[in-house]
Amino acid sequence: MFATAIIVFREVLEASIIIGILAAATRNIPGSKRWLTAGLLAGLVGSGVVAASTDAIGSLANGIGQEIFNAIVLGIAVLMLAWHNIWVSSHGAVLAANAKLVGRNIRDGNSECSVLLVIVGLAVLREGSETVLFLYGIAASGDGGQSSMMLGGMVGMLLGIAVGYTLYAGLLRVPMRWFFAATGVLVLLLAAGMASQAAHFLIQADLLPSLAAPLWDTSAVLPESSLPGMLLHSLIGYDSRPAGMQIVFYLTALIAIYTGMKLVARPRQATIRK
Amino acid sequence: MKRLLLITLLLPLAAHASDTDYKLVINDHRFQTAELTIPSGTKIKLLIENQDATPEEFDSHPLNREKAIAGHSTATIYIGPLTPGRYSFTGEFHEATAQGVIVAE
Numbered sequence: 141m142f143a144t145a146i147i148v149f150r151e152v153l154e155a156s157i158i159i160g161i162l163a164a165a166t167r168n169i170p171g172s173k174r175w176l177t178a179g180l181l182a183g184l185v186g187s188g189v190v191a192a193s194t195d196a197i198g199s200l201a202n203g204i205g206q207e208i209f210n211a212i213v214l215g216i217a218v219l220m221l222a223w224h225n226i227w228v229s230s231h232g233a234v235l236a237a238n239a240k241l242v243g244r245n246i247r248d249g250n251s252e253c254s255v256l257l258v259i260v261g262l263a264v265l266r267e268g269s270e271t272v273l274f275l276y277g278i279a280a281s282g283d284g285g286q287s288s289m290m291l292g293g294m295v296g297m298l299l300g301i302a303v304g305y306t307l308y309a310g311l312l313r314v315p316m317r318w319f320f321a322a323t324g325v326l327v328l329l330l331a332a333g334m335a336s337q338a339a340h341f342l343i344q345a346d347l348l349p350s351l352a353a354p355l356w357d358t359s360a361v362l363p364e365s366s367l368p369g370m371l372l373h374s375l376i377g378y379d380s381r382p383a384g385m386q387i388v389f390y391l392t393a394l395i396a397i398y399t400g401m402k403l404v405a406r407p408r409q410a411t412i413r414k
Numbered sequence: 415m416k417r418l419l420l421i422t423l424l425l426p427l428a429a430h431a432s433d434t435d436y437k438l439v440i441n442d443h444r445f446q447t448a449e450l451t452i453p454s455g456t457k458i459k460l461l462i463e464n465q466d467a468t469p470e471e472f473d474s475h476p477l478n479r480e481k482a483i484a485g486h487s488t489a490t491i492y493i494g495p496l497t498p499g500r501y502s503f504t505g506e507f508h509e510a511t512a513q514g515v516i517v518a519e
Contacts (some may be wrong), residue, residue: 143509145511148504194469194483194484194487195486198483198484198487202490203488203490204490206482206489209482270482273484273507274506274507276472277468277485277507280467280485343492344460344479344491344492345492354478359475359476364475365475382478
């Protein structure tokens with residue numbers, strides 16, 4: 141039961157953290173909660189479909205279909221998170237003033253919400269499909285002890301959700317003048333971590349060279365199987381033995397998104413100053 | 415003729431370049447080869463055949479690899495080049511029994 145709880149916790153954690161951060165970051169956008177919920181439901185349905193198609197996806201592209209699928213899902217999520225962060229940067233003043241979005245901004249708010257739906261849907265889809273696969277295996281194995289394992293699964297899931305919720309509640313307590321900076325940094329690191337994971341899958345599929353593998357090894361100090369390791373993995377993409385190519389992807393995403401945020405933020409500040 | 419000779423000369427090289435395949439079999443939630451020896455310093459292609467009806471996830475932090483494998487199917491994974499040493503792996507869904515290690519020499 142304990143082992144089951146840990147596995148499910150690990151899978152749920154990442155999606156839960158992403159949802160927690162985004163729910164906080166978009167709290168001033170009307171209807172954002174509805175879109176997040178829709179994304180969550182779409183992701184859950186998608187998880188079932190992906191889990192049921194594991195064999196079919198896996199056998200695509202000479203056996204590397206699963207890696208390509210994961211890399212595409214992660215790649216889209218990185219682009220959407222980038223879009224989100226850049227959008228917030230360009231509307232920061234309005235959002236920070238706690239004002240309702242008006243006119244043109246409502247339309248912008250709607251496209252931002254569909255981006256939310258996609259990010260949450262993809263996050264749930266990716267992590268959820270592995271959970272579904274795992275729980276299906278337990279249910280199908282028929283060698284007793286299923287109810288205790290299912291209970292473990294439930295415990296793991298609730299703990300994972302609790303972490304995401306704690307993060308959300310904690311972020312809401314951040315004073316407004318630091319709030320967008322805080323959520324912006326969190327989203328930025330999430331996106332960079334996902335870019336690194338995408339590289340990890342492309343290396344595993346032999347579509348990208350690893351460069352140095354591993355570039356460093358901190359598994360003795362901070363193993364990924366430990367709780368802090370798991371949290372850092374989900375939050376900032378921590379990897380105890382990353383390949384050089386993962387770091388290239390990480391830094392590229394980080395710098396590109398940060399530059400985008402600065403570029404759209406500057407002209408607005410200039411007009412305010414006038 | 416000269417070109418043909420050149421191609422013939424290159425053939426052994428081409429054969430060398432295609433990586434050797436290594437295979438692990440999962441049966442009854444155990445890796446049938448619990449210790450697999452591979453050469454260090456070169457990339458290898460690892461096939462993992464899951465003979466069980468239930469899905470499994472090949473997982474190894476030391477190798478930085480993870481892959482879900484459906485029941486009754488075979489997964490492909492690329493590993494290395496590794497420095498000599500021992501790299502443990504597990505079947506994450508049945509960690510109590512599915513344990514193994516890759517030895518790079």
